[in-house]
Amino acid sequence: MQTFDLEAQGLRELNATLHAQADNTNQTSWEIVNPKGSHAIAVGLDAPIEVTVRGSTGYYCGGMNQQATVNVIGSAGPGVAENMMSGKVVIEGDASQYAGATGQGGLLVIKGNASSRCGISMKGINIVVGGNIGHMAAFMGQSGNLVVCGDAGDALGDSCYEARFFVRGTVKSLGADCEKKEMRPEHIEILTELLAEAGMDAKPEEFTRYGSARNLYNFDVDNSGAY
Amino acid sequence: MCGIVGLFLKDKSLEPELGAMLTDMLVTMTDRGPDSAGIAIYGAGNDKMGKLTVQSDTPDADFSDLDQDIKAATGTAVTIRTKSTHAVLEMDATAVATVRAALSDIRPSVRVMSAGDTIEIYKEVGLPKDVAARFDVASMSGTHGIGHTRMATESAVTTMGAHPFSTGSDQCLVHNGSLSNHNSLRRKLRREGVHIESENDTEVGAAYVSHQMQLGATLGEALESSLDALDGFFTFVVGTKDGFGVVRDPIACKPAVMAETDQYVAFGSEYRALVNLPGIEDARVWEPEPATVYFWKH
Numbered sequence: 074m075q076t077f078d079l080e081a082q083g084l085r086e087l088n089a090t091l092h093a094q095a096d097n098t099n100q101t102s103w104e105i106v107n108p109k110g111s112h113a114i115a116v117g118l119d120a121p122i123e124v125t126v127r128g129s130t131g132y133y134c135g136g137m138n139q140q141a142t143v144n145v146i147g148s149a150g151p152g153v154a155e156n157m158m159s160g161k162v163v164i165e166g167d168a169s170q171y172a173g174a175t176g177q178g179g180l181l182v183i184k185g186n187a188s189s190r191c192g193i194s195m196k197g198i199n200i201v202v203g204g205n206i207g208h209m210a211a212f213m214g215q216s217g218n219l220v221v222c223g224d225a226g227d228a229l230g231d232s233c234y235e236a237r238f239f240v241r242g243t244v245k246s247l248g249a250d251c252e253k254k255e256m257r258p259e260h261i262e263i264l265t266e267l268l269a270e271a272g273m274d275a276k277p278e279e280f281t282r283y284g285s286a287r288n289l290y291n292f293d294v295d296n297s298g299a300y
Numbered sequence: 301m302c303g304i305v306g307l308f309l310k311d312k313s314l315e316p317e318l319g320a321m322l323t324d325m326l327v328t329m330t331d332r333g334p335d336s337a338g339i340a341i342y343g344a345g346n347d348k349m350g351k352l353t354v355q356s357d358t359p360d361a362d363f364s365d366l367d368q369d370i371k372a373a374t375g376t377a378v379t380i381r382t383k384s385t386h387a388v389l390e391m392d393a394t395a396v397a398t399v400r401a402a403l404s405d406i407r408p409s410v411r412v413m414s415a416g417d418t419i420e421i422y423k424e425v426g427l428p429k430d431v432a433a434r435f436d437v438a439s440m441s442g443t444h445g446i447g448h449t450r451m452a453t454e455s456a457v458t459t460m461g462a463h464p465f466s467t468g469s470d471q472c473l474v475h476n477g478s479l480s481n482h483n484s485l486r487r488k489l490r491r492e493g494v495h496i497e498s499e500n501d502t503e504v505g506a507a508y509v510s511h512q513m514q515l516g517a518t519l520g521e522a523l524e525s526s527l528d529a530l531d532g533f534f535t536f537v538v539g540t541k542d543g544f545g546v547v548r549d550p551i552a553c554k555p556a557v558m559a560e561t562d563q564y565v566a567f568g569s570e571y572r573a574l575v576n577l578p579g580i581e582d583a584r585v586w587e588p589e590p591a592t593v594y595f596w597k598h
Contacts, residue, residue, distance in 0.1 A: 110572035129571050129585075148585065150571060151555060169555065169587055188587050189552055207552075208590060 080107035094120040135162040182271040201271035238283040250289035302476040303329025306567035308444040308544035319440030323432040325573045326447035333451030336462035337431040338423025340472040341445040345418035350393035353413040416470030423462040448474035455500040468510030470541035475502040476554045477533035523547040523593040545595035552590035559583040
């Protein structure tokens with residue numbers, strides 16, 4: 074394992090070193106110490122490496138990730154795994170606002186709680202949260218799955234497109250055009266796989282599915298006057 | 301942006317370190333707003349004595365013989381401690397209002413930063429490290445304190461536009477965000493007799509909270525009602541003589557992290573600001589909920 078002291082060596086050197094790893098690198102395991110809430114740790118990775126951050130991170134950790142696995146042994150600041158393309162980001166603690174925003178692929182696991190706007194504008198990413206999520210989660214979510222083992226805050230899935238939401242606990246309120254949906258076998262299957270991959274001990278049958286009522290994003294002749 | 305830090309001590313043994321801890325926290329937040337910086341410290345108090353912290357752009361001229369001139373004008377004995385552009389005037393607590401009123405005649409160019417029993421506010425244009433060094437904040441002790449580093453949006457970069465704002469005795473407020481109804485609310489508060497000095501949005505928020513408390517609300521109740529009265533983005537951290545409060549608007553896009561241990565309650569715009577606090581590894585660290593009032597009291 075390669076150990077990188079962020080305080081001593083600096084952020085630019087860290088990200089440049091990680092970016093320099095080729096697809097077939099032998100240095101597949103990295104440990105980052107002394108993160109101290111720094112911003113943009115392990116951003117823009119594109120190699121099948123595993124990076125473990127020992128401590129809490131600031132803004133945008135693991136953003137734009139491709140292929141890599143990033144583990145944060147602490148909590149993450151705003152915008153963790155923002156625009157992730159593939160790979161996996163795992164947060165042992167809590168995540169601040171807009172976790173996994175605009176993500177197009179990969180898996181984001183938050184073992185604690187996520188605050189507001191989790192998965193905002195998600196476009197294919199899968200997000201599994203062990204605890205609760207805040208308000209405006211998955212606003213305008215287009216595709217992918219948001220799994221919440223605890224409760225969801227206000228306005229879940231407001232103006233969503235085809236993203237799916239699975240919530241085990243309560244939902245404080247649903248956003249515009251988001252509705253409760255039937256859990257069919259294919260949804261149980263998706264959920265079973267995601268919970269297993271995220272290492273969450275929860276039964277898929279305990280979850281409720283929510284998604285778009287598809288009234289808002291389809292043209293309705295009664296609304297023609299608004300255009 | 302703007303950066304906020306706050307520290308409310310539970311453990312008396314940390315009190316001598318308050319200024320040093322707050323300075324370190326505030327300097328870490330420098331890149332959230334380099335325009336101006338300020339700090340409010342609640343120091344040791346004596347109920348019989350009151351303090352005015354004043355500021356002048358020409359301190360040499362304004363502060364020389366100020367104590368004697370106050371004595372001559374009001375008959376009140378004051379002691380004066382000068383720190384760069386600021387001076388702390390100490391006097392009998394019952395005379396604070398009289399002295400404050402007299403100041404505008406004796407020294408028209410002197411501005412009052414704070415008034416109360418224990419509060420002292422130091423704020424100037426410049427980087428946190430320079431402002432903190434100028435007033436030797438690191439050597440100050442106290443029970444609680446709030447710091448702010450500003451990225452100006454709603455009013456000019458001036459000393460009076462810097463935070464914290466103090467609009468009531470021993471009260472102060474700092475703000476990250478921008479208020480959109482500050483002009484109408486300022487007019488309304490002025491009609492009700494509230495004194496507001498600047499065109500700054502935050503001062504209106506501070507004046508609103510002080511006004512509510514004057515009408516009998518507790519700090520918690522005043523913050524609660526600010527959620528209805530104020531429109532815009534805000535994360536506020538508020539100090540009173542023995543209290544410390546936090547509230548965020550319902551959208552809560554302005555960041556906030558809190559940490560609590562047996563020794564302290566700490567606030568930071570980012571976790572970075574908290575990393576050097578003692579015992580932070582084992583602290584309860586959380587993000588304050590939107591539209592939820594938090595406050596602690598000694």
